[in-house]
Structures are given as C-alpha cells and as structure tokens.
Amino acid sequence: MSEKLQKVLARAGHGSRREIESIIEAGRVSVDGKIAKLGDRVEVTPGLKIRIDGHLISVRESAEQICRVLAYYKPEGELCTRNDPEGRPTVFDRLPKLRGARWIAVGRLDVNTCGLLLFTTDGELANRLMHPSREVEREYAVRVFGQVDDAKLRDLSRGVQLEDGPAAFKTIKFSGGEGINQWYNVTLTEGRNREVRRLWEAVGVQVSRLIRVRYGDIPLPKGLPRGGWTELDLAQTNYLRELVELPPETSSKVAVEKRPSSHEGESDSSCGETSQSGERRSSFWRT
Missing domain, CATH: 3.30.2350.10 (Pseudouridine synthase)
Known part of the structure; x- marks a missing residue:
C-alpha cells in the first residue's frame, strides 16, 4: 500500500513531518533516481531507493517500525x-x-532554559506532540524578578499581546519565594519561541530561571x-x-x-x- 513520502520518512526517524516537507520542497529528496515532489506517494518495498542530499537512507514498512x-x-x-x-x-x-x-x-528549549526535553524516533509523533492544534500541556517552574501583583497575574491568565499574536498562561500557581524573587508554576498548550519569558516581560517582570518540568x-x-x-x-x-x-x-x-x-x-x-x-x-x- 502506498503512503505519502513525508509520512514514510518521518516514521523512519529522518525528521519531523515539517522538516521533511521543507527538504522535499527544496529538491533534496529523490525516489528511485527522480527528484521528489511534495505529495508524492511511495510503496515501501525491498528495492525502493530514497536518497536525501544524495545519501541512500533506510526506510521500513510501518509494521517494522x-x-x-x-x-x-x-x-x-x-x-x-x-x-x-x-x-x-x-x-x-x-x-x-x-x-x-x-x-x-x-520542540525546543532556549539555551538558557533547562529541564525536560523529549526525543523520539517517530517523526509523526514528534510533529503531533508539537502542533498547537493538539494543545498538549507544557509545565514550567519559573523564578521571576520583579513586582508581581494580582493585576499582572490576571493579565497573564486572560492574555497579553505579543509581537506574534496574543498569548496567555493556561494556569499560574505561586510556588514559593519572597519579595521580588518568587517562583511560579505555569502551563501552556503551545510552544512558541521564548513564550514563557516574553509573557512575563510583557507585564514588566523578568525571568531569572526557567525549568520545564512536564510535557x-x-x-x-x-x-x-x-x-x-x-x-x-x-x-x-x-x-x-x-x-x-x-x-x-x-x-x-x-x-x-x-x-x-x-x-x-x-x-x-x-x-x-x-x-x-x-x-x-x-x-x-x-x-
């Protein structure tokens, strides 16, 4: 049975579906000697030859993955x-x-963020877990520096405008600290670049430590x-x-x-x- 090329490559661990779609569109993938196009379908057989950047790669049938x-x-x-x-x-x-x-x-964590990062060999699983439409929760422990009052917490819960659109924390829970150094646990259901830090910065508070604790x-x-x-x-x-x-x-x-x-x-x-x-x-x- 034939399957979309990007699905076969993602399942075999050669990248997330988005990454593979990009390299197909760039003309970097060939199937049996012909440059592939986005939307091409293939049937995984012993004689199938798929190359990325000229390098022969390994793919297997779905049941073997x-x-x-x-x-x-x-x-x-x-x-x-x-x-x-x-x-x-x-x-x-x-x-x-x-x-x-x-x-x-x-997903990704920026260079100054630590904590849980998942890796998988299944590109389709990676793509779905990252996609905002799936609304998979990510929880972070955040140490902030600055005055935090009820008005700022309401803004962060209801939504603030960032340069790439509105954003909000799904939940915010105080977890310790005194004065202007406090810890909060926050959750999001998407993974935009530096979103946790940018949300706090939007209400005038700096993040001094950020740890992802759950996916x-x-x-x-x-x-x-x-x-x-x-x-x-x-x-x-x-x-x-x-x-x-x-x-x-x-x-x-x-x-x-x-x-x-x-x-x-x-x-x-x-x-x-x-x-x-x-x-x-x-x-x-x-x-």
Whole structure:
C-alpha cells in the first residue's frame, strides 16, 4: 500500500513531518533516481531507493517500525540543534546512538532554559506532540524578578499581546519565594519561541530561571541528573501516542549503543532504560 513520502520518512526517524516537507520542497529528496515532489506517494518495498542530499537512507514498512521516546534533562548552555558551527554543546551530544534511525527533538528549549526535553524516533509523533492544534500541556517552574501583583497575574491568565499574536498562561500557581524573587508554576498548550519569558516581560517582570518540568503527563524524572536521559517504557510511549491519536506500540526495546563519554557514572549497558546516571527506571509517572 502506498503512503505519502513525508509520512514514510518521518516514521523512519529522518525528521519531523515539517522538516521533511521543507527538504522535499527544496529538491533534496529523490525516489528511485527522480527528484521528489511534495505529495508524492511511495510503496515501501525491498528495492525502493530514497536518497536525501544524495545519501541512500533506510526506510521500513510501518509494521517494522518501533517508536522509542527518551526523556532528557537539558542543562542550561546546550543548544537545540544537531550541529553548531561554533562547536558549542548541543542536546544531541549525549544521546545514545541508534542504528537505522535518529532522535528527533519534540520542540525546543532556549539555551538558557533547562529541564525536560523529549526525543523520539517517530517523526509523526514528534510533529503531533508539537502542533498547537493538539494543545498538549507544557509545565514550567519559573523564578521571576520583579513586582508581581494580582493585576499582572490576571493579565497573564486572560492574555497579553505579543509581537506574534496574543498569548496567555493556561494556569499560574505561586510556588514559593519572597519579595521580588518568587517562583511560579505555569502551563501552556503551545510552544512558541521564548513564550514563557516574553509573557512575563510583557507585564514588566523578568525571568531569572526557567525549568520545564512536564510535557503532557510525562514529568521530569526525579533523580535524573542534568545531561542525563532515560527511556520511556511501553505504557508511557503509548500514553503519548494515544494523546495525539496514533496507534499503540506493542514493543519498546531496541539495542542501542551509547556514545563514549567521560561522564562519571555513565552506564555501558545497551538497555534503553538506563540513564547516564546509571540508575534503572521502569516508570516515572507523575504523582
């Protein structure tokens, strides 16, 4: 059965659907020697030859794909890009190596923001989780510097005008602090660039610390060190898939080779559920 080319490539982990649509439109993808066009359909067969930038890539039939998801604790200072021309650290540097697929980031965090960043091998899952129409909640712990009164909190809840349109927090909850240094937990259902910081700035308050602590119902795992990762189990992976109306997986384990690292305590195990801290985890559902 034929499928849209961008769907086949996204499922195989060669990028999110949006990324793949862009490279197809740029003429960088060929199918059996012919430049592909957006909307082309292909049937995955043993003889199918798909190239990106001239490089032959691996694709498999839908039933052969295994969706994997990592939870990564992004530290401040890392970039959400695969390669940085200035050689600065990126969020991909410490992820486990894969055979025949690659990790796709579910959204982005700016260089000065830390916390939960999800990665998956399924480009369609990544695309749906990021898309604003799905309204997947993101929760952040925010330390702010400045006077915060009831009027400002009302504005942030009801909506303020940003340069790219109106925006508002779905929820705002005071979580500690005194004077002009206070902590709040806020939620959004979209992921515009620097949206949390820009919302606070719109009411005259600066953000001095920003941590993403939850994506959907997947929290930042307790005890996971900065720069560490852990693989979601089958139930958690299927929770995310159900959230965005994708069919469930029946398997979640694939052999993985960890990149050599000098990080103390990093495990040499090939099991995807072992983080860089060496801890074993099977579940970290929010309580």
